[in-house]
Amino acid sequence: MSAYSTKIRKNDLAFILFILPAFVLFFLFFIVPFIRSIYYSFTDLYGYNRNVNFIGLSSFLEAFRDENFLTSLTVTLKYALFVVIIGNIVSLALALLLDTNIPGKSVLRTVFFLPNVMSLIIVGFVWTFIYGDVYRSFMEILGNPEYLQISWLGNTSIAIYSIGITAIWQSAGYAMIIYIAGLQNISTDIIEAAYIDGASAREVFFRIKLPLISPVIVMNVILATTSCLKVFDFPLAMTSGGPGYATTTMALYIYTLGFNMQRTGYATAISVILFLIIAVITVFLMKFLKMREEKL
Amino acid sequence: MPESKKNKFYKAILAAVVYIFAICYMFPVIIAVLNSFKEKREILISAVSLPSSLYLENYKTVILKADFFKVFFNSIALTVSSIVLIIIISAMAGYAIARWRRKVANVIMLIFLSAMFVPFHTVMITLLKTAKDLGATGNFPGLVLIYGALMCPTSIFLFRGFVKSIPIELEESGIIDGCNIFNLALRIVFPLMKPISATVAVINALWIWNDFLLPYLILAKPLTIPLSQMYFYGKYNQQWHLIMAGFVISTIPIVVFFFSMQKFIIKGLVSGAIKN
Incomplete structure (x- = not known):
């Protein structure tokens, strides 16, 4: 370290000036709202009422007696499990297929990635149309068989999975691209050596490729899990949370409570619960990722 | 060699499956584009038929009304x-x-x-x-x-x-x-x-x-x-002919942007995701 750089790298005033614009904005529009959210979650704030009472943990206790909240929690978890697991299997399968020398693979990659650049809201509309009129037209062609009469978005037990299928369609290409990048990082020497030693394609996949890309899998699972737990646009566009509360995810419930019912205090309490769930899951998955890396 | 012949056959089947899957994957987009050229009553008859003519009225309505x-x-x-x-x-x-x-x-x-x-x-x-x-x-x-x-x-x-x-x-x-x-x-x-x-x-x-x-x-x-x-x-709830035209017209700009910078976007997304 030369004297020159030491001198300049302790030029506190200059560095503070460089950081200041970002930090001021971040402070005003992130730190302040975040602290206010935590503060309000301990109050009974209603709409824009100025009369605020501190009620401690009451809102959190209420949440665990609130059936609609518990529904939103299970709906969100079901959706996340479904989309994360099926979505990652689809993405990994596509990545493996497109990492071979199949003709026209760049066109195929584009096809699978394309839904990812579209707006979630508008994709939601198209799929609402598909689950409704398009499905009905298909059934008419097939002569309306009884066992295929499915109300994709109207049936309380399957609507959330129908939304999940849309989400997988929209996001699989993104995870696929990351998987392809991971697979291309595996040296071809290892794989060729394995084939020369007489390994089958299945063995190469399970014994070599899968272990080597496991950090990529964990990373994709983290990305998908956090985004699934926050899902908002799809249920808003496709079902508005219905039928009943069957597709009201946590994010949508926070929105409904905060803006439609004006229950600001209670809504912020639920938003803090959502934050805690996401933070715990992310930290847990990151620890898991680190453990795997140390093992390898 | 019979081995490599079998291998080639297997690969061709696999490629065919991937291509069929890719076409199915584009189905929602194809359906949206087809129906954006239909009149309302045409969709009511069937949402999976080809449009009877190149009906552009929906696009005009979307551009003006929205x-x-x-x-x-x-x-x-x-x-x-x-x-x-x-x-x-x-x-x-x-x-x-x-x-x-x-x-x-x-x-x-x-x-x-x-x-x-x-x-x-x-x-x-x-x-x-x-x-x-x-x-x-x-x-x-x-x-x-x-x-x-x-x-x-x-x-x-x-x-x-x-x-x-x-x-x-x-x-x-x-x-x-x-x-x-x-x-x-x-x-x-x-x-x-x-x-x-x-x-x-x-x-x-x-x-x-x-x-x-x-x-x-x-x-x-x-x-x-x-x-x-x-x-x-x-x-325009349930006016699917208009909604589909809206989908097409509002998705075109981002798709054009994507195609013009495809390599760049994918590289950026991958490096962004990995560094996170």
């Missing part, structure tokens, strides 16, 4: 100005955090990064309140500043990593030539940042262009493409 061109330029202006702001503030902060030899620099980075654990919905209600208090609602400049605040942590992290990979000798030689720190940043470091700025731009562009909730809360008027489509959908 004020498409105005909304389109709003979306472009919003995305471009947000990205410019994000790049400027993040490049400055990322440079400073990478080079500042004080412990506080790492603390500041951690404060920014902790935001990545916080879902938007946790700050949504109070962000709207705070923005109202500061007069940042109902106008584009306010929304741009909020995007700057919410998108800068990841971008700062990427810029910081990039600066750390630049040899410090470059800056030292600048100091010997008599540059002060501002000249150093402006003349030596920032010009090197072009590739990472492009990555940051790409990651943020797709997100901001398609974002619905934040502009919905802050602007509360159908001023960007996703917002205008949502209002349009509410107004």
Whole structure:
């Protein structure tokens, strides 16, 4: 370290000036709202009422007696499990297929990635149309068989999975691209050596490729899990949370409570619960990722 | 050799399956395009038939009723100005955090990064309140500043990593030539940042262009493409011929953008995801 750089790298005033614009904005529009959210979650704030009472943990206790909240929690978890697991299997399968020398693979990659650049809201509309009129037209062609009469978005037990299928369609290409990048990082020497030693394609996949890309899998699972737990646009566009509360995810419930019912205090309490769930899951998955890396 | 023949056959089957799957994958888009050329009663008869003629009336209605061109330029202006702001503030902060030899620099980075654990919905209600208090609602400049605040942590992290990979000798030689720190940043470091700025731009562009909730809360008027489509959908409920035309026309710009910068976008998304 030369004297020159030491001198300049302790030029506190200059560095503070460089950081200041970002930090001021971040402070005003992130730190302040975040602290206010935590503060309000301990109050009974209603709409824009100025009369605020501190009620401690009451809102959190209420949440665990609130059936609609518990529904939103299970709906969100079901959706996340479904989309994360099926979505990652689809993405990994596509990545493996497109990492071979199949003709026209760049066109195929584009096809699978394309839904990812579209707006979630508008994709939601198209799929609402598909689950409704398009499905009905298909059934008419097939002569309306009884066992295929499915109300994709109207049936309380399957609507959330129908939304999940849309989400997988929209996001699989993104995870696929990351998987392809991971697979291309595996040296071809290892794989060729394995084939020369007489390994089958299945063995190469399970014994070599899968272990080597496991950090990529964990990373994709983290990305998908956090985004699934926050899902908002799809249920808003496709079902508005219905039928009943069957597709009201946590994010949508926070929105409904905060803006439609004006229950600001209670809504912020639920938003803090959502934050805690996401933070715990992310930290847990990151620890898991680190453990795997140390093992390898 | 029978072995390789079998192998070839197997590969051809596999390719066929992938191609069929790819066509099925595009089915929603194909259906949307087909139905955007139909009249309402034609969809009622069948939503999976080919359109009987190239009926363009739906597009005309969408462009006029949803004020498409105005909304389109709003979306472009919003995305471009947000990205410019994000790049400027993040490049400055990322440079400073990478080079500042004080412990506080790492603390500041951690404060920014902790935001990545916080879902938007946790700050949504109070962000709207705070923005109202500061007069940042109902106008584009306010929304741009909020995007700057919410998108800068990841971008700062990427810029910081990039600066750390630049040899410090470059800056030292600048100091010997008599540059002060501002000249150093402006003349030596920032010009090197072009590739990472492009990555940051790409990651943020797709997100901001398609974002619905934040502009919905802050602007509360159908001023960007996703917002205008949502209002349009509410107004013309069940008028699928119009909604599908809306889908096609509002998706074309982003698809064109994607095709023109495909390699770039994919590289940016991959490096962004891995560094996160």
